[in-house]
Every structure is written in structure tokens, then in C-alpha cells.
Amino acid sequence: FLRGFGGPKFGIGGLRRLLNVYRRPLFCGVVKPNIGLKPKEFAQLAYEGLAGGLDAVKDDEMQADESYSRLATRVRLAMQALHKAEHETGERKIYIANTTADAGKIAALHDVVTENGGNCAMINAFPAGITSSFLVPKTIPLMAHFTVSASCTRIAPHVLTLLQRVAGFDIIGNPGLGKRMNSNEAEVMANAKACRLRLGSLRPSLPAFGGSDSAATISRYSFLGNDVMIIMGGGVYGHPTGPRTGAESVRDAWAKGRR
Numbered sequence: 342f343l344r345g346f347g348g349p350k351f352g353i354g355g356l357r358r359l360l361n362v363y364r365r366p367l368f369c370g371v372v373k374p375n376i377g378l379k380p381k382e383f384a385q386l387a388y389e390g391l392a393g394g395l396d397a398v399k400d401d402e403m404q405a406d407e408s409y410s411r412l413a414t415r416v417r418l419a420m421q422a423l424h425k426a427e428h429e430t431g432e433r434k435i436y437i438a439n440t441t442a443d444a445g446k447i448a449a450l451h452d453v454v455t456e457n458g459g460n461c462a463m464i465n466a467f468p469a470g471i472t473s474s475f476l477v478p479k480t481i482p483l484m485a486h487f488t489v490s491a492s493c494t495r496i497a498p499h500v501l502t503l504l505q506r507v508a509g510f511d512i513i514g515n516p517g518l519g520k521r522m523n524s525n526e527a528e529v530m531a532n533a534k535a536c537r538l539r540l541g542s543l544r545p546s547l548p549a550f551g552g553s554d555s556a557a558t559i560s561r562y563s564f565l566g567n568d569v570m571i572i573m574g575g576g577v578y579g580h581p582t583g584p585r586t587g588a589e590s591v592r593d594a595w596a597k598g599r600r
Contacts, residue, residue, distance in 0.1 A: 343541040349511040350479030352544030353537070353568050356511060359460075359482070360396055360433045365599075366562070367396040367570040368591050369437070369549070373578035375401030380410050384418035386584055390577050391426035391434045393588025397570070398423075399437035402465050402488040406450055412438065416457040423460075437484050437512075441465040444473065451477040461512075465489065466505055474509040484549070485510035498528060502535035506546045512570060514549040518561050522552035526564065533565050555580075555587075556594035563598065 349355075357363055370390040372383055387398040398419070406412040419436045427434050440450040440462045447469065454462050459481065464473050466485035474483055485505045493501060498515065505513050515532040516522035529550055536548040548569050550562065555576025562571055573591065580587030 343507065343543060346507050346543075347509055348507060348540070348543030349483075349509055349546050350544075351482045351511040353547045354544065356482055356547050360435065362396055362433075363567075365567055365595060366559075366565075367547070368394065368559075368588070368595075369397040369399055369551075369570050369572045370395045370577040370584065370588060371399055371401050371551070371572060371574040372404075373401070373574050375403050375574070376407075378404075378410060380415040380418045383410065383415055384422040386578060387419050387436065388422035388426055389584040390588045391423055392429055393577075393585035394430070394432075394592035395434070395577065395588045396432070397435045397437055397461070399463060399484070399572070400439035401574070402439065402441070402463075402486045405439045405441050406453075412440070412450055413453050413457050416454050416459045420458040420460070435461040435482070437461045437463045439463045439465070439486075440477070441469050441486075444470065444476065447473055448476045455480060464510075466508075466510065467493065467501075471504050471508045474505075479509060482511040483509065484512035484514060486514045487516060490515075497531075499531040499535040502532045502548075503540075506536060506540070506543065510546060512547045512549050514551070514572065517550035517552040517554055517572070519552050519554070519558065524552075529562075530565070533569065537568060556590035559591060559594055560598050 461482045463484040467489040516524045533548040536546040551572030577587035
């Protein structure tokens with residue numbers, strides 16, 4: 342049965358090789374404000390977070406191909422900012438571009454990402470359909486976002502995670518810890534295990550968690566080990582002294598927690 346799908350093309354190992362990051366979690370920032378930014382503004386904020394130490398920045402699930410921020414322009418400028426941050430930090434980075442749309446448009450938007458130098462894409466897997474991953478070539482990593490998953494109340498969340506892994510998503514986003522997301526450690530661990538447990542010949546997916554996290558909260562994910570992505574929005578982009586400092590605080594907090 343599983344051989345008929347294929348699972349993630351990159352998985353944890355491929356993402357770590359792409360970023361050259363080992364023995365720690367990956368840190369991702371959701372560029373905020375989540376809607377309304379022009380591509381140039383978006384790219385500058387992306388740069389600040391990446392230059393501060395984020396491994397990845399991403400579009401919010403609400404930010405797709407908009408009249409005020411066309412995906413092609415946003416990807417092109419964001420990748421220029423990304424390469425600038427890579428040059429300054431000596432670290433590899435990824436930008437996760439949202440290609441969610443009507444089913445007939447997803448493949449074309451994925452092409453827009455790759456044609457403009459993008460190195461990672463995202464689909465809101467539940468409104469678009471879990472098998473929307475089949476619509477795109479697996480030439481760059483693909484992330485599934487969990488928005489609308491709360492409507493699927495008659496199935497355990499970790500089963501939904503497994504289905505997204507089988508469908509081929511390399512990164513699978515789920516609600517993190519904290520009151521806003523209403524998840525507990527057991528639920529988070531179940532989703533992480535669904536991403537990483539042995540499943541035939543399928544590669545493991547990278548579990549990603551977020552929900553009002555910041556430098557002050559990332560230590561609560563230590564029970565998951567290193568093969569995890571922690572996603573922050575306001576914790577980086579709402580930092581009182583700017584996103585670069587917000588990103589630096591995340592890396593500093595993780596380093597201090599390791600001592």
C-alpha cells in the first residue's frame with residue numbers, strides 16, 4: 342500500500358543536508374503582519390529574521406498570491422534577502438512560500454516559486470486537500486500547514502499527521518504547546534512520533550510546532566529532541582527591538598539551554 346505513495350522526498354535528513362544544520366532544532370519565523378505587506382516590506386522583514394539566526398522564514402497561512410503581493414515578486418525579493426543573509430551569516434536558509442489556491446492553480450504557483458529561485462513551498466493541506474501534494478513535482482521541500490484541521494474532530498490528530506506524511510509532505514505543521522493552541526505534551530508528542538516513526542520505506546517528515554512561541558518558551562519543546570522545527574510569529578516579528586533581535590534571542594535561548 343505505502344509503495345503506491347512515496348512519502349516525503351526530502352524528509353528530516355534531506356532538510357538537514359539542505360540547511361547543513363545538525364544536533365539542534367530548526368528555527369522558523371512567520372513574517373508578520375501576516376497580510377498587507379508589500380513584497381519589498383516582506384523581504385526586508387524576512388532578511389532581519391534570517392540575519393538574526395532563523396533557519397527559515399515562511400508566509401503566514403493567510404498570505405498567498407495576492408493582488409498587493411504577487412507570489413512571483415515576493416519570492417524573488419525574499420530570495421534576494423535570503424541570499425544576503427546567507428552571505429552575512431555563513432548559514433544556509435530557506436523561505437517557505439505559500440502556494441495554496443484552488444486545485445487547478447497550485448501546480449502553476451509551485452512553478453512560480455521554483456522559477457523565481459524559491460527553495461521551499463507550503464500548501465494548506467486541509468482546505469486544499471491532503472493529496473494536493475500530488476499536484477506538484479518534489480523538486481523542493483514541501484510543507485503542510487494545519488489550518489482548518491480543527492474541523493476534523495472525529496479523527497485523532499496524529500492520524501491526520503500520518504496521512505500528510507504518506508502524501509509526501511516533508512515538513513508537517515501542527516499546533517504547539519500553550520493555551521492559545523489548546524494542545525498538551527501528549528498530543529504534541531503523538532504528532533511528532535507520527536512524523537518520525539518507521540513506516541515502511543517512507544522517509545520521516547520533520548514535525549513543526551508553533552503557537553505564540555518565543556525565546557522564552559522554546560525550552561518546553563526539549564522533550565521532542567532535535568528533529569523538530571519550532572515556528573514563531575510575534576516572538577520574532579513582534580519583538581520590541583525588531584525581528585533581528587527577536588531571532589537572535591531565539592538562538593541565544595537555545596544555546597543557553599544546552600549548557
